[in-house]
Amino acid sequence: EAGVAQSPRYKIIEKRQSVAFWCNPISGHATLYWYQQILGQGPKLLIQFQNNGVVDDSQLPKDRFSAERLKGVDSTLKIQPAKLEDSAVYLCASSLRGVGADTQYFGPGTRLTVL
């Protein structure tokens, strides 16, 4: 079974530029999560999708971050414009149903450096 795929693996941009990350979840998983992991911290949920609808985006900085999951499969996360404090690893995860006992399967992440 293929795991969660993410691209690119690394990205370096200058502040005020825009960037986009892509995620393809495990086939058949209804729920997709985007997490932000700042160096030295645990992952923090940015947004959760159930199929192509948003379940939770309470911690997404909506003035600069946006995400979509068209057709309920793969997803993109965009930052525009980027700030220095956006430097982090962006992790995508998926789970079968999106309930508390479900296991979340994580992709390898995209490491973003904002200069």
Added chain:
Amino acid sequence: AQSVTQPDIHITVSEGASLELRCNYSYGATPYLFWYVQSPGQGLQLLLKYFSGDTLVQGIKGFEAEFKRSQSSFNLRKPSVHWSDAAEYFCAVGAHGSGNTGKLIFGQGTTLQVKP
């Protein structure tokens, strides 16, 4: 609000020695509890999880964890550490009930270094 505390930022143990990583959570009811491991440059891998029943949970790679409600703890243990266990370990809590969306709150992580 839910929270997770991992008191030890960095732990060093000798290969073959036993290991215990601490995790304390704050939640108003019985939570779902998880331990994940993250190797450098990789995503998180689930080691084990607790959601009901036996409070001693067995996981992969020889790890186990014990849920202690009275202490609000879910400590991870391994009787004999291997060099390949060097990684970062995260404890996480999820919600039951009406807030049961699968959202996880992670601790800040514990970095494990293994000495030869």
